[in-house]
Amino acid sequence: MTVKKIIINLNTAPDAKGLTALNELNSFFNDRDFNVDLNDNRLTVNLRAIDLKKFSLIKKTVQEYCGKENAQMLNQIEDSINAIKSYGIKNGKRIYVDYNKERKVKNRVVKEGRRGKYYYAQQHKYIDKNSKIPDKFNDQIICGDSLNELQKLPDNCIDLVFTSPPYNFGLEYEGSDDDHNWDAYFKKLFLILDECIRVLKYGGRLIINVQPLFSDYIPSHHLISQHCIKRNLIWKGEILWEKNNYNCKYTAWGSWKSPSSPYLKYTWEFIEIFCKGKLKKTGEKDNIDISADEFKEWVVAKWSIAPERRMKKYDHPAMFPETLAERVLKLFSYK
Ligand SMILES: C[S@@+](CC[C@H](N)C(=O)[O-])C[C@H]1O[C@@H](n2cnc3c(N)ncnc32)[C@H](O)[C@@H]1O
Structure with missing residues (x-):
C-alpha cells in the first residue's frame, strides 16, 4: 500500500x-x-x-x-x-495519496496547448510597462463620478481595482440614480470599466462584486464578464459570496409548486476576477500580508460572509462588509 x-x-x-x-x-x-x-x-x-x-x-x-x-x-x-x-x-x-489519480490527464500540457488557454485574451494589445501613481492620488478617498475621476489618472498605474458598482435595483443612493434603463446603465458602466482597465497596471487585477437583478432576468455578472472578455482581459475566476440570507418569496403569480415559473432563490452575490495582460502578479515576498490559514481558507472560492448590518448607521442602502475588501486585497495584491 x-x-x-x-x-x-x-x-x-x-x-x-x-x-x-x-x-x-x-x-x-x-x-x-x-x-x-x-x-x-x-x-x-x-x-x-x-x-x-x-x-x-x-x-x-x-x-x-x-x-x-x-x-x-x-x-x-x-x-x-x-x-x-x-x-x-x-x-x-x-x-495525501492518490487523491488526484482518477482525474490525472495524460499529456496535460500538450492538450492545454491544443485547446488554447484563455484564447480570447491572447491577442491583447496591453503594453507591459507600468507607471507610478502620482503622489497626489496616493492614500486618498476621492468622492466624485468614477468616470470623471478615473480620467485624471495615467495609464497602467493601479495594482488592483475592486468595485461594487450600483446594481440598478432602484436604491436611494445619495447623488446618483439607481433605476436606469438597462441599456443606458450598461453603457455607462462599461465606460467606467474601460477606464478601470486603462489605469490598471500590466498584470493588475480588476475585481467586480455584482448581483444580477434576477427579477428583471438581467444576468449582470455575465454581461460584465462578457465585456471584460471582449476587452481581452483574462478571466481568473469567480468567487461566490455566500451571504446566507434570503427572503421567503416562493411564487411568482400562481406558480407555487408549479413548473410554470418557479422563482429561484439566491443567497449569494458574485465576485468576478480579471487580469490585464498576464495571470501572474509579481511582487516582493516581504510584501505578502496574507497568513497561511487565511490563504488556505480563502482560495476556496465560496466565501461565507454575513452582509453588512450597519447600513442605517452609515446611511447607505447597499454597503458591503469590510472583510470582503480585506480578503480581496490580501489574496490578490501585495502590501
Ligand atoms: C452597490 S453600492 C456598492 C456598495 C459600496 N461599494 C459600499 O460598500 O459602500 C454602489 C455605490 O456606487 C455609487 N455610485 C453610483 N454611481 C456612481 C458613479 N458614477 N461614480 C461613483 N460612484 C457611484 C453609489 O452611490 C453607491 O454608493
Whole structure:
C-alpha cells in the first residue's frame, strides 16, 4: 500500500512516556491511514489520510500526561503534516495519496496547448510597462463620478481595482440614480470599466462584486464578464459570496409548486476576477500580508460572509462588509 512517508529526526530518543504517547496516538487512527514508527530517535510518519481536527484533539489529550519533551514530539508530527501543501479532501479527511489519480490527464500540457488557454485574451494589445501613481492620488478617498475621476489618472498605474458598482435595483443612493434603463446603465458602466482597465497596471487585477437583478432576468455578472472578455482581459475566476440570507418569496403569480415559473432563490452575490495582460502578479515576498490559514481558507472560492448590518448607521442602502475588501486585497495584491 502506498503511503506518504515523513521522517522526523528527534534530538533524543523518547522515554517510556514518549513511547506510550506514540502508542496512544497510533491507537486512535486506522493503521492504514496513519501510524508512526520509531527507530532510535528517528520517527517515520506513514500517512495516507487524516482528520487534522481529530489529530489535534487527541494530541492535546495525550500531551496532558506525557511530559514536555514528548509533547514537543507530538507537535513536530503535527507541524510536519501541516507542512504538506498538496492534498485532497474527502469526508473531512485530508488525503495525501492518490487523491488526484482518477482525474490525472495524460499529456496535460500538450492538450492545454491544443485547446488554447484563455484564447480570447491572447491577442491583447496591453503594453507591459507600468507607471507610478502620482503622489497626489496616493492614500486618498476621492468622492466624485468614477468616470470623471478615473480620467485624471495615467495609464497602467493601479495594482488592483475592486468595485461594487450600483446594481440598478432602484436604491436611494445619495447623488446618483439607481433605476436606469438597462441599456443606458450598461453603457455607462462599461465606460467606467474601460477606464478601470486603462489605469490598471500590466498584470493588475480588476475585481467586480455584482448581483444580477434576477427579477428583471438581467444576468449582470455575465454581461460584465462578457465585456471584460471582449476587452481581452483574462478571466481568473469567480468567487461566490455566500451571504446566507434570503427572503421567503416562493411564487411568482400562481406558480407555487408549479413548473410554470418557479422563482429561484439566491443567497449569494458574485465576485468576478480579471487580469490585464498576464495571470501572474509579481511582487516582493516581504510584501505578502496574507497568513497561511487565511490563504488556505480563502482560495476556496465560496466565501461565507454575513452582509453588512450597519447600513442605517452609515446611511447607505447597499454597503458591503469590510472583510470582503480585506480578503480581496490580501489574496490578490501585495502590501
Ligand atoms: C452597490 S453600492 C456598492 C456598495 C459600496 N461599494 C459600499 O460598500 O459602500 C454602489 C455605490 O456606487 C455609487 N455610485 C453610483 N454611481 C456612481 C458613479 N458614477 N461614480 C461613483 N460612484 C457611484 C453609489 O452611490 C453607491 O454608493
